[in-house]
Amino acid sequence: MEKYYIGMDIGGTKCAVLAGTKDVQVLERIEIPTDHTMLPEDYIMERLVPLCCSLIEKYKERGTFQAVGISCGGPLDDRRGIIMSPPNLPGWDEIHIAKMLEEAVGLPVYLQNDANACAIAEWKFGAGIGSRNMIFMTFGTGMGAGLILDGRLYSGTNGMAGEAGHIRLAEQGPEGYGKAGSFEGFCSGGGIKNLCRLMAKERFQGEGICILGKEYSPEEVTAKLVFHAAREGDTFSVEVVQECARYLGRGLAVLVDILNPEKIVLGSIFVRGEDLLRETMEACLRTEVLPASGSVCEVVPASLGEAIGDVAALSVAIVNGGRKDEQETKLY
Known part of the structure; x- marks a missing residue:
């Protein structure tokens, strides 16, 4: 029988539970x-667990469920x-979610922070396929990193590796983390708002x-608005985007010098704004980084x-x- 898996994406506004195959084809x-x-304990047991169980029950005749991620x-x-x-997730303080789910559904359960999980996803199934040393940067609402080093996820001594958003790049500047x-x-959605201010x-x-001739309060400004205005030629928005791009290059240079990756995969804001960010980002990166590291x-x-x-x-x-040995199971 085919091997199936349960995935659970827990967020502050919504949670998704899905069943899928080893090729990440979503069944439901x-x-x-x-x-x-x-x-939190009630939400897990009364909302999430029943969804897991219903998916397992629905598809158990077609495949064997291996694990929950x-x-x-x-x-x-x-x-x-x-x-x-x-x-x-206010109030989710020391919630033993893996143990709760394992006892409820009878499958091994593995927990990862979203940056590391996305790093694994892009490494195995996306832009990082074939890489042995890769950095995934969320570059969305916040800025965090997932590190694939020597073909393995690296999470550090207590799971805190990759908190790149906390690196100080300037003595003064917009606040983030x-x-x-x-x-x-x-370099984040919230950061760009603060940079604008x-x-x-x-x-x-x-x-x-003032953006495109209209005055906005700081609360009304979003990264999406700034990038749209920059494409429309708004001078102020172009300056904000270029400042973001310069510090993106500077921050990436720090990571390249330390970790010597072959690939850096950048998340949502770069995906949508690559045309506005890349030239300045790369110029700053090449200026700051060691040439031997930057060239690869x-x-x-x-x-x-x-x-x-x-x-x-x-x-x-x-x-x-599906792996039995705990040291083999973990990727770090």
């Missing part, structure tokens, strides 16, 4: 809102399968931000698109599932 996907009025924002303890207070001038402050205050001498590193957009959350969750199950 069910999405529900994340209910913050429920205790969970992708969730950090921080978390991936080795023990514990969710530990992610900012987008709780730090002014951080990589996330310059700082640059507008200097340029327009006020709190309003290719920067590419992520290729899995909107499906990456589903593929990431399934990938965690597929890559780990």
Whole structure:
């Protein structure tokens, strides 16, 4: 019989549970809102577990389910399968989700933070296929990294490797990850909003931000708006995007010098804005990086698109599932 897997993508607004094959073909996907009025343990047992069980029951005659993979924002303890207070999941404090699910569905359960899960997905099924040393950068709402080093996921001593968004790139600058001038402050959806506010205050001498002849409050500005306006030729938006691109190149240079990857895969904002970012990013990267390291590193957009959350969750199950030895099971 064919091998099947359960994937679970847990987010702050919604959760998806899906059944899929070893080739990440989705058999069925069910999405529900994340209910913050429920205790996390109750939400898991009363909402997520029944969905897992229903999918297993529905497809068990066609294949044998091997494992459950969970992708969730950090921080978390991936080795023990514990969710530990992610900012987008208030109240989810030390939730032993892997143990709960294992006892409920009778399958091995593996937990990964979303950046690592997406790194596995792009490495095995997307833009990083064939790489032995690859960095995946989320470059979306936040900026985190998943590290594939020497053909294995590297998560560090306690699962905190890859927190690239916390690197300070400038003494002063937009705040991200709780730090002014951080990589996330310059290169993320929230960071671009803050970068707009700082640059507008200097340029327009006020709190309003003028884009395409219309004044916006800082709360109204989004990365999507800024990139759209830059394409329309709005001078201020072009300056913001170019500043983001410069610091993107600078931040990537730090990672290339330290980790010497052959490929860097960049997530959603770069996927949508590569035409505006690449030239300046590459110029800054080549200026900052050691030539020998830079010459062997290719920067590419992520290729899995909107499906990456589903593929990431399934990938965690597929890559780990079916292995008996714990040291062999974990990729790090």
